Amino acid sequence: MPRRDLAALPKAHLHLHFTGSMRVETVREMAAEHRLRLPSALDPGSYPPELSAADERGWFRFQRLYDAARHCVRGEAEMRRIVREAAADDGAEGSRWLELQVDPTSYAPFVGGITPAIEIVLDEARAVSRDARRNGSAQVAIVVAASRVRHPLEARTLARLAAHHAGDGPGEVVGFGLSNDERRGATADFAPAFRIAERAGLLLTPHAGELLGPTAVETTVEAIGPQRLGHGVRSVEDPRVLDLVVERGIGLEVCPGSNVSLGVYPEAGAVPLRRLVDAGAQVALGADDPLLFGSRLVDQYETARDLGLDDAALADLARASFAMSRAPQEVRRRAEADVDAWLAQDPGDGSGS
Template identity: 80%
Template sequence: MTGRDLARLPKAHLHLHFTGSMRVETVREMAAAHGIRLPRALDESSYPPRLSAADERGWFRFQRLYDAARHCVRGEADMRRIIREAAIDDGAEGSRWLEIQVDPTSYAPYVGGITPAIEIVLDEARAVSASAAETGAAQVGVIVAASRIRHPLEARTLARLASQHAGEGPGAVIGFGLSNDERRGETEDFAPAFRIAERAGLLLAPHAGELLGPTAVETTLAALAPQRLGHGVRSVEDPRVLDQVVEAGVGLEVCPGSNVSLGVYGDATEVPLRRLVDSGAQIALGADDPLLFGSRLVDQYVSARADHGLDDAEIAELARNSIRMSRAPGGVREQSLADIDSWLADDRSSSL
């Protein structure tokens, strides 16, 4: 199926994790520089790894590989490199605005604490955004994400840290999230952290509805009052819950490559993207963890066309949704929406 060049389609990227954004070549170079031996699944002979998180054992394997990559990030220079490469890679795929999720506790031991860790990320986000016109990189906002597998009190600490750096535009903390295995922890226990973030005016974007079904989505909506959900794809399993999502105007960050790689669906055609689109839900496509899933942002748009039969007008609306759901500055939003219209008006075809 052919159509307009999807890499030229202006878009925002709203679901990308800091460690998971890394180029595999970067991980290998960092590992070599720090004398770290990587798991076989990250070497050239077996990459990308075969993954599944359908059960606890499968999730453990995914988490082990993720932790191995994170272990290679040993200081300020490595952290800055990740942000810069993520912004450049996204820009090459048409992304004008990137909201990257980071848990600063993972990198704090190498830079003197969680405050220096988040400040390094924000400083590099500002720097790469300032040069975006010359480099073609996406501009970058930051979502601080707590982990479900840690104590909820740590989430409150991170929410306060995020609040201290809350702002608008590139190089600011624009949101607060909750990630990791959604089968762990009690969602309601994280509500106080989300109320801290809410008072600071931060976007609330927890994960829910990928590894668990619609009940988890409903619980998250009630307990955390999010504006967006990381994934949320399994809300389609209960029409009542999907109606709640649509009526509340909660955006869904749908990551088809992640869904398939983690065994939520058997193949790309089983991801219920068409049903979500037809429901009227606000949807933005995301790549989640390209390092481990082997697919980047534009691949998700390719799948929307090839696996779900979305035409270019529908794909353009997904891109518009990604801009509207974002915290991108007004100028970026207005120009991106205008450029999406121009992309759709251009009938030159491509094989992408």
């Protein structure tokens, strides 16, 4: 049966990590250049790696692979390459707008500090965004993310850096997040950093509700007051918490491929995307870390289709991704019109996916 081409559906990508966005071929080239040995899980015969972070040992293995890839990034040219390739790969999948999440701390030693690190990323994001329509790339904005495994004072430093570069357009910082193992650190300790970001008008989008359940979602909502949650999928386990998320209009960045790869759910069919949508939650699909999970943005839409969402529902997810974003109004208006056009076409006109 003919189906509309999901790569042709205009969408925004709101949950993609800087290192995790890398092409595995790029990581291998960087490792070879710096004479670094990558874990065997990133070798061609073993890729993509089998992962599960349902326990501490599993998370350690995931983090080890992530760190190994991140250690290959050792200078400005490589940082720019990551932004450029992420924009190109997203554009090839119909993404018009990408909010790329970056913790500049890891790259700072190679470029002279966290300020040059974020400025390099922003400069390349502006460059690729200027050429986006001609090259078919996504326009790129940045979410600065602190890490739960570092001291909350470091999060405040990053929040001030993010606030200094705050804006609403491509090549600017549009949000502030909190990532890494959500089982580490006390969420409330990071609230002062989010207040700094909030005063600067930044979108607040911490991770919560993937490795931990609905209590972590509620704690994060009450302590931080986010507009979006990275993941948040496990809010379905407590109707009261799910109602809280829906009533406050908090967007959820749902990443089915990540959920399965990290062992949160045993298979894609168990991801409660339909339950979230049916409850009235605002959902945008994200790929999280394609480098390690072996699935990109269109794969998440294909999973949603396999879960029983028809093309009208998939179009609604695409619309929600723009509504939840900080994309400029012009980008949103054009995308809305093109989503309508995608849905209006005869499925037989597309190549399917």
